[in-house]
Amino acid sequence: MQMTDEVEPTRLLAMNEPAGRRLLATTVLGSGMGFLDGTIANVALPHIGDDLHAELAGLQWVVNGYTLALASLILIGGSLGDRVGRKRVYGWGVAGFAITSVIVALSPTIEVLVFARVLQGVAAALLTPGSLAMLQSSFRKEDRMRAVGAWTGTLGIATAAGPVVGGWLVGIDWRIAFWINVPIAAVVLWLLRTAPESREAGPLHRLDWWAVVLAPITLAGITWALTAWPDTGASTSTVSALAVGIVAGVAFIVVEMREPHPMVPPDLFRSRDFSVINVVTLFVYAALTGSMLFLAIFLQVSAGWTPLEAGAATVPISVLMFFLASRFGSVATKFGARMPMIGGAVVLMVGFAWLALAPDDPSYLTQILPGVVIMGLGLSMLVAPLTGTVLAAVPDGQSGLASGINNAISRTAGLIAVAVLPLLTGLSGTAYRDPIAVGDSYRASMWWCAGVVLAGGLLTAVGLRRASGAAGDARAAT
Known part of the structure; x- marks a missing residue:
């Protein structure tokens, strides 16, 4: 099957024009569903376990079933978007995510819930790479890193809403928390109508x-x-x-x-920056996913906080990313991604270490909030340069595939963290209901996360070129 025409934007968009802002809103809201769903799932796990009489392994699969499907198929989602239309595949994913969210909300047993989460992961694999790929292919080159930074920061709204709104809804009934995806998806599909379409020119090869x-x-x-x-x-x-x-x-x-x-072209990994950034992604997102899961469980089971209180505890991370991520994206555009990423990894490690010192009955103002604020600062420094460098390291026509690979690695990192950290910290069976066992496991997991992030920072310092990202591309062009 051959493509006889190349569909791409009639003109590249600028960040300061209405069409550019509308496209940014479309991608943020769609991606925000995934972020929102993830934070809701973390906060809801103890209540899901009580309602469906599940052991820890079942609750792990509520998270990992979704992540497994997403990590396995996200490469196909990115590749399909590059070839048959990024806007089209993104729309399929948004619609599918809404439908499967309804199935999740109606699940009567832990087995049905896990199966529904797997289906939800399949839908997420279609929408997740499309958001960044549309930004990369639709904006002017000089606005791309800034758009990625704005995308990262604006997603702080969804990430902030997830724990607060999700925690409030979980306190009423955990099932209600998943219904929120339906109206969000409806708004995204309405905005998507005017978004530009783009795809890669060339033949549609057979599926791998x-x-x-x-x-x-x-x-x-x-x-x-x-x-x-x-x-x-x-x-x-x-x-x-x-x-x-x-x-x-x-x-x-x-x-x-x-x-x-x-499906995963080995040639892409001949780029030193692309290879290094993806390994760093593995370290950073393993630590981030594991820490957020254990913090949500610890605050509810050991500290005795309500789901709303536990969810609201991490809001400062999202607020800081909203205000700072785009700024650090601009810094990376001018000076390269290497130094912001190294600094971000060190700061994030300090945040994990602070949280690891919290007792079973912590004070939010002195033992949780400082660590959360430090984490937010570190992530603001790290995420936008990391994401922008991945996309800058490959040709524009492969932006969807590159986004898919990087997203697959980040999701795989979370998959491994959720599976490994309970093993490393000795948590199993119904021990997630024991405040003392959860507290000990939480503190050990935070130290593991600090060590993993430190490894990512060291790899960045050693392996990433000094002029990486948009600045490096500009210098190479001259």
Whole structure:
């Protein structure tokens, strides 16, 4: 099947014009559903466990079922957007996310809930890479890093609304919290009507079916083994699942190196910046996802806070990112991404360390708020330069694919963190209801997260070029 025409914007947009602001709002609201859903899920887990009589492994799969589907299929979502239309695929994802959110809200058992979350992850795999890809392909080059920064910062609204609104709704009934995706999706689809369409020119190659099959087997096998290990140990089923995941992962790499049109082109990783940034992404998002999950559980189970109080505790992170992320995106545009990213990793590590010192009955003003504020500052420094550098490291025609790869890695990082941290900190079964056990596990997990982020900062310092990102591209062009 051949594409006979190349659909792309008739003109590139500027940040200060109505069409540019409307496109930014469309991408922010759609992506915001995913962020909102993630924060709601974290806050809701203790209530879901009580309502559906689930053990910790089941609750882990409420998070990991969604993340597994998203991480496995997001590459296909990015590639489809590049080839058949980024706006079109984004719209499919938004509509699918709304429908599956209804199924999640109506789930009668933990098994049905996990299945619905997997379906929700499939929809998210279509919409997530499309937001950044539309920004990259629709804005002028000089406005792209700024648009990414504004996208990152404005998402702070959704991230702030998630814990507060979600915590309030979870306090009433956790099911109501998932219904909020439906009106948001309706607004996004209405705004999307006037958004410019774009796609990559060239032939539509056959789907890389081997990669489509092997990627989820790899992640599912390894995740299943790590999740089950605290309860079953090195049982036959656990070891077998781990072995299947590892073998599938090796097969995936071999297939992609030999496939004429691979889902994950090995050539992209010849770019030093692209390779380094994606490994740093793995470290940063593993620490971020793990810390947010454990903080939400700790504040409710050990500290005895309500879902609303636990959710509101992290609002300063979102507020700081709203005001500062775009500014650090501009700094990266002028001077390169390396220094903001190194500084952001160090600051984020300090935030985790502060939170690790909290006792089981913490004071918010002295033992939680400072750590949360420091985290917000670190993420503001780090996220926009990281995201912008990933997109700047590849040709514009592969922006959707690059976004998909980076998003897949960030989601895989979260998948691994949610599976591994309970194993590393000794939390299993129904221990998530024990305040003392949760408190000990929380503090240990925060120290693990601090160490992982430090590793990401060191890798950035050693591996990333000094003139990376938009500034580096401009210098190379001259």
